[in-house]
Amino acid sequence: xxRKTVQELSAEEKMRLLCGKDFWHTDDLAGKIPQITVSDGxxxxxxxxxxxxxxxxxxxxxxxxxAISLLxxxxxxxxxxxxxxxxxxxxxxxxxxxxxxxxxxxxxxxLNGRNFEYFSEDPVLAGEMAKAYIEGLQGGGVGxxxxxxxxxxxxxxxxxxxxxxxERTLRELYYRPFEIACEAQPVSLMCSYxxxxxxxxxxxxxxxxxxxxxxxxxxxxxxxxxxxxxxTASAAAGLDLEMPxxxxxxxxxxxxxxxxxxxxxxxxxxAQRVLDLVYRCKQMRQGKKAVRTAEERRAAARRIAAEGIVxxxxxxxxxxxxxxxxxxxGCYARPDTCGMLRGGGSSAVNRGEETFDLxxxxxxxxxxxxxxxxxxYDEVESFxxxxxxxxxxxxxxxxxxxxxxxxxxxxxxxxxxxTARLPAVQERAILASAKSxxxxxxxxxxxxxxxxxxWEEKVAAILFAGxxxxxxxxxxxxxxxxxxxxxxxxxxxxxxxxxxVPAADGRGVFAxxxxxxxxxGVGYRHYSTCGVPVLFPFGHGLSxxxxxxxxxxxxxxxxxxxxxxxxxxxxxxxxxxxxxxYVRECVPLVRRPDRELKEFAKAEIGAGRRKRFSFLLGPRxxxxxxxxxxxxxxxxxxxxxxxxxxxxxxRLQCKLCIKNGEILLL
Ligand code: BGC
Numbered sequence: 001x002x003r004k005t006v007q008e009l010s011a012e013e014k015m016r017l018l019c020g021k022d023f024w025h026t027d028d029l030a031g032k033i034p035q036i037t038v039s040d041g042x043x044x045x046x047x048x049x050x051x052x053x054x055x056x057x058x059x060x061x062x063x064x065x066x067a068i069s070l071l072x073x074x075x076x077x078x079x080x081x082x083x084x085x086x087x088x089x090x091x092x093x094x095x096x097x098x099x100x101x102x103x104x105x106x107x108x109x110x111l112n113g114r115n116f117e118y119f120s121e122d123p124v125l126a127g128e129m130a131k132a133y134i135e136g137l138q139g140g141g142v143g144x145x146x147x148x149x150x151x152x153x154x155x156x157x158x159x160x161x162x163x164x165x166x167e168r169t170l171r172e173l174y175y176r177p178f179e180i181a182c183e184a185q186p187v188s189l190m191c192s193y194x195x196x197x198x199x200x201x202x203x204x205x206x207x208x209x210x211x212x213x214x215x216x217x218x219x220x221x222x223x224x225x226x227x228x229x230x231x232t233a234s235a236a237a238g239l240d241l242e243m244p245x246x247x248x249x250x251x252x253x254x255x256x257x258x259x260x261x262x263x264x265x266x267x268x269x270x271a272q273r274v275l276d277l278v279y280r281c282k283q284m285r286q287g288k289k290a291v292r293t294a295e296e297r298r299a300a301a302r303r304i305a306a307e308g309i310v311x312x313x314x315x316x317x318x319x320x321x322x323x324x325x326x327x328x329x330g331c332y333a334r335p336d337t338c339g340m341l342r343g344g345g346s347s348a349v350n351r352g353e354e355t356f357d358l359x360x361x362x363x364x365x366x367x368x369x370x371x372x373x374x375x376x377y378d379e380v381e382s383f384x385x386x387x388x389x390x391x392x393x394x395x396x397x398x399x400x401x402x403x404x405x406x407x408x409x410x411x412x413x414x415x416x417x418x419t420a421r422l423p424a425v426q427e428r429a430i431l432a433s434a435k436s437x438x439x440x441x442x443x444x445x446x447x448x449x450x451x452x453x454x455w456e457e458k459v460a461a462i463l464f465a466g467x468x469x470x471x472x473x474x475x476x477x478x479x480x481x482x483x484x485x486x487x488x489x490x491x492x493x494x495x496x497x498x499x500x501v502p503a504a505d506g507r508g509v510f511a512x513x514x515x516x517x518x519x520x521g522v523g524y525r526h527y528s529t530c531g532v533p534v535l536f537p538f539g540h541g542l543s544x545x546x547x548x549x550x551x552x553x554x555x556x557x558x559x560x561x562x563x564x565x566x567x568x569x570x571x572x573x574x575x576x577x578x579x580x581x582y583v584r585e586c587v588p589l590v591r592r593p594d595r596e597l598k599e600f601a602k603a604e605i606g607a608g609r610r611k612r613f614s615f616l617l618g619p620r621x622x623x624x625x626x627x628x629x630x631x632x633x634x635x636x637x638x639x640x641x642x643x644x645x646x647x648x649x650x651r652l653q654c655k656l657c658i659k660n661g662e663i664l665l666l
Pocket of ligand 1: 040147
C-alpha cells in the first residue's frame with residue numbers, strides 16, 4: 001500500500017484520524033491506510049474479549065509477567081529488556097501493534113492504588129528500567145506507549161484533581177523518568193487524567209512542547225482512555241490521538257473546525273503524527289516473528305520474578321535446611337483466585353487455568369510441608385479453626401512460612417489504598433505464628449509498600465514476593481531453599497509507618513487539589529535529608545552471599561567524573577549484587593536532597609570472585625534545576641559521591657570540588 005501523506009487527506013479524514021476508530025484501534029479511513037491495534041500492558045497482554053454494560057471486562061488468557069514494581073526490584077536493565085522482548089513476541093502472535101506500557105509515574109505516595117504498575121520513587125531507576133523495557137519491546141517489533149504524562153501519582157479523584165507542583169520538582173522528579181525513557185524513542189506516549197497545575201493532562205501544551213523540544217520525543221501523544229474533554233482544545237495543545245472513539249467529541253471537533261476554531265496547521269500536525277505512528281508501527285514489525293516459544297516466555301517470567309523478590313530480613317533461618325519440616329500457612333500460598341496475586345484494573349492479566357501452589361513447589365524440593373490456609377482472602381477480622389491449626393503446626397515444625405498479601409481487592413486502578421497495613425486477620429496470623437515458632441518466615445505478596453510495624457521485629461525472616469506472575473511459586477520456592485540466591489532490592493523505601501511519609505494526599509480539605517508541598521522530599525530523598533529512620537531503605541535487599549566493596553578510584557574525564565571500584569563475593573555461594581551511586585552536594589546554596597541516585601548496575605559475582613564496576617558521571621549528575629536561570633546548573637562547590645549497597649548502606653565515598661564546571665578530586 002502506497003504511503004499516504006497528510007496532504008492527500010480531506011479535512012474530515014484528518015479529523016477521523018485524530019479520534020481513533022473504536023476502543024482499541026485507529027481509523028483506517030475505509031482501507032486507505034493501515035489500522036493499528038493497541039492493547040494493555042504493562043505486565044502481560046490484556047486483550048479484552050468482552051465488555052459488560054457496567055464497564056467490566058473479560059480478557060483472553062495470557063502469560064502473566066511480574067508486576068512492574070517487582071520488575072523494578074530486579075534493578076536489572078537486562079531483565080526489563082527481556083520482559084519487553086517477551087511481550088513483543090506475544091503481541092506479534094496476537095497482532096497487536098502497540099502495548100500500552102510502561103508507566104513511569106513516581107511513587108510519591110505509598111498508598112497510590114497504582115503503585116504496583118509503576119517502577120520507583122526515584123526518577124533514574126524508573127527511567128532507566130522503562131527505557132530498557134521499551135528497547136526490548138520495540139526491538140521485538142512492537143510499539144510502546146509511555147504513560148501517564150504527568151503527575152498521576154494518586155488515583156483519588158484522578159479525573160479532576162490538580163497536581164500542584166513547582167517547576168524544579170517537575171524537572172528533577174516527575175518529568176525526569178519520561179525524559180530518560182524518551183531516549184528509547186517510544187512510538188507513543190499517553191497523557192494523564194489529572195490536571196497539572198490546573199491544566200488537564202490532555203491539554204498540557206507546556207508539557208507536550210517540552211517532550212518534543214527538549215526530550216526529542218518524536219512519537220504520537222495519545223489520550224488516556226476518555227481523558228479528553230474538549231477535542232479541539234486538546235488538538236491545539238498537541239494531543240494527537242484521542243482514545244477510545246467518542247462520538248460526541250468527534251462531532252464537536254468537526255463543528256469547531258467548520259467555524260474556524262481549530263487551525264489547519266494544528267489539525268495537520270496531529271494528523272501527520274498519527275499517520276507517522278501508523279506507518280512506523282507497521283514498519284517496525286515488518287519481517288518480525290515471535291522468537292521465543294510460549295514455554296520460553298513463561299520461563300523468562302519466572303526468572304525475572306526470582307530476580308525481583310527481595311529478602312528484607314533474615315536472621316539465618318533462610319535458606320531452609322534440607323529435610324526440614326515447614327508449616328505453611330496463609331491462603332496466598334495457594335490462592336483460590338488469581339486476583340489475589342495481581343493489582344486490579346487495566347493491567348490485570350487473565351492467567352487462565354494456571355495455578356500457584358507454593359506448598360507443592362516446596363514439597364518437590366524436598367521440604368516436608370503441612371499447609372493450612374489460616375484465613376481467607378475476603379476475611380478481615382476472624383480467627384477461626386484453620387488459624388488455630390496453623391499455629392499448632394508452626395509450633396510442631398522446624399519453621400513456619402506465613403503467606404500474606406493484598407491483591408486486586410486492595411490495590412487497583414481508580415482507587416487508593418485505605419491503609420498501608422495488612423488486613424487485621426493477616427497480622428494476627430503472623431503474630432500467632434511468631435508466638436509458636438521462633439523461625440517464622442513471612443512472605444508478602446503485594447505490589448507496594450506494606451507497613452510492617454506490628455510484626456516485623458517478631459519474625460525471623462521476611463521475603464517481599466511482590467506480584468510474581470507465571471511461575472512465581474517455583475521462583476519463590478527456589479529462593480526459600482537456596483537454589484536461587486535472592487538479589488532483588490527495594491525500588492521504594494519502606495518507612496516505619498505512614499505517618500513518616502511527607503506527601504499529602506488529595507483527600508479531605510484539599511479536595512480538588514493535591515499540593516506537592518514536599519517538593520523534592522519524596523522517598524529516600526526526604527528520609528535521608530531529614531534523618532528520619534526507616535524500616536527498610538531504598539535499594540535494600542539481602543543476599544545469601546556477602547559482598548565486600550573496595551578500591552575506589554575517581555578521576556576527572558572530559559567534563560565528567562570517572563569512577564571505578566571493586567566488589568568481591570567473599571562467600572561460598574554465587575550471587576548477584578546491585579551497586580548504587582549517589583551524589584550529594586555538601587553545602588548547597590539552594591536546598592538539595594542529602595543524596596540522589598545517579599547510577600546503578602547489577603552483576604553476577606561468583607563465589608570468591610571479584611568484579612570491577614566503572615561509571616562515568618556526566619555534568620547532569622551534579623546539576624540541579626535552577627528556577628532563576630530556567631535551566632540545569634552545576635553550582636560551584638564541594639560534592640560527595642557515595643557508593644552503596646542501598647541508599648543507607650554506603651560502602652565507599654570520595655569528595656570532589658567543582659569550579660566553573662571543572663572537577664578537582666579532594
Ligand atoms: C488506564 C490506562 C490504560 C487504558 C486502556 C486507562 O484507564 O489509565 O493505563 O492503558 O485505560 O485500558
